[in-house]
Amino acid sequence: SAFVGNLIGEDHVNYVLMYNMLTGIRIGVSRCQAKMKRPLTPEDFTAKHKYSFDIVGNELTPSARYDFKFKDYAPWVFRELREDYFHLDPADYLLSLTAKYILSELGSPGKSGSFFYFSRDYRFIIKTIHHAEHKYLRSILKDYHAHIKNNPHTLMSRFYGLHRVKLPRGRKIHFVIMNNLFPPHRDIHETYDLKGSAVGREYPEEKAKVNPKATLKDLNWFHRGRMFELGPEKRALFGEQLRRDRDFLCHIGVMDYSLLIGIHNMERGNKDNIREGQLSVFQPNVNTAMRRKPSSIKGGSEAAAMRKAVRRSDPKALTSAVAELPTSDSADRRHFLFYQDEGGLRATDEANDAMDIIYYLGVIDILTPYNTTKKLEHLWRSLTEKDRHMVSCVPPDEYGERFLAFLISFFRDADVTKRPRMELKTK
Ligand code: ATP
Ligand code: CA
Ligand code: CA
Structure with a gap:
């Protein structure tokens, strides 16, 4: 989170x-x-x-x-x-x-x-x-x-x-x-970093139990039976934008990027952080302070709090007023189709009606060109791995192809028999 x-x-x-x-x-x-x-x-x-x-x-x-x-x-x-x-x-x-x-x-x-x-x-x-x-x-x-x-x-x-x-x-x-894909005002209950590859793409489930904030990977997504809960309208729009972005990333020759997904469950709400008190020892009260005074840092008072914070030179004097976070999504997000429901993308059913899940997602880590190092890694791995298409380092076209095919196979209307073979590789 x-x-x-x-x-x-x-x-x-x-x-x-x-x-x-x-x-x-x-x-x-x-x-x-x-x-x-x-x-x-x-x-x-x-x-x-x-x-x-x-x-x-x-x-x-x-x-x-x-x-x-x-x-x-x-x-x-x-x-x-x-x-x-x-x-x-x-x-x-x-x-x-x-x-x-x-x-x-x-x-x-x-x-x-x-x-x-x-x-x-x-x-x-x-x-x-x-x-x-x-x-x-x-x-x-x-x-x-x-x-x-x-x-x-x-x-x-x-x-x-x-x-x-x-x-x-x-x-x-x-x-x-x-x-930052994740919002200041909504707890993220589950995080996934998906690449469409199976090799090394599993966060140990035993560790996930004690560390619910861990970033999970492709195999966790699959084993936990996650899907993109999107009705026909959002599915079409989301699929189309993913395809366009994928085409661009292939065109510029990068690989190793992923779809980062934060899932907010609206029924669970924002309670977890207070109960678990999971903030670091250095500033244990950032999140709880925000929850306690939810409306006190909007508009002008936010700027005032900022100025006060800047003037203050002793970091130990950080008070809850300074540490408070915005309580709503930022205005820029309203312009973007996939970030306009509370800063994210709200799940919908097959009648396109809203469900109680908000996805915060985006394609990250997009600056890794398929250079010589990666090519060598690919060559080496292709000799040692049974199925070289499963490793995460493959040429950009193949990477993009697999990335999109994997994601789309978790749309509700997907033909699961066409799902990439990674699911067979599970233990
Ligand atoms: P590697 O190359 O080993 O994957 P990296 O240092 O390039 O690592 P990223 O893959 O960009 O790092 O990001 C690592 C993690 O940081 C992500 O899994 C996610 O948890 C968090 N993160 C990265 N970018 C964002 C973002 N835009 N919004 C929210 N969280 C992010
Ligand atoms: Ca990465
Ligand atoms: Ca990287």
């Missing part, structure tokens, strides 16, 4: 990095934002703007607490994406991302070593990415921009910015800012 994480205060190991990231974003974004909007030029896609921060400050950058360098990539492109296609309010964006002390860290949930940070309102995720992923995103930015423009309802990750921080001793950290 989105609520698992540690708040980052001055005593946190990644505090300086976090401070530098947020300071860079604030200066970079507001500098671009201060100019008159203009149509994009081809150069905008390759542009990079450099900033050098130090304690003294200069005419370009105000003084900062640490020395570091910051690069803002294709700022005009991301500005257009944010404003025209992702429907973000520029002031909101900056406000959410620049409140120091109140970001939280999910740590490094994947195998890749990337770190994830949430903005204080849980709307945005900062993901550190590898240099190769960074270069790759820059190389496909034009295609990505075009796909977003033509697919306002895309299920793919919405990238809001691409940046780099360079620390004095030379360490370079690349990161993207993207949408």
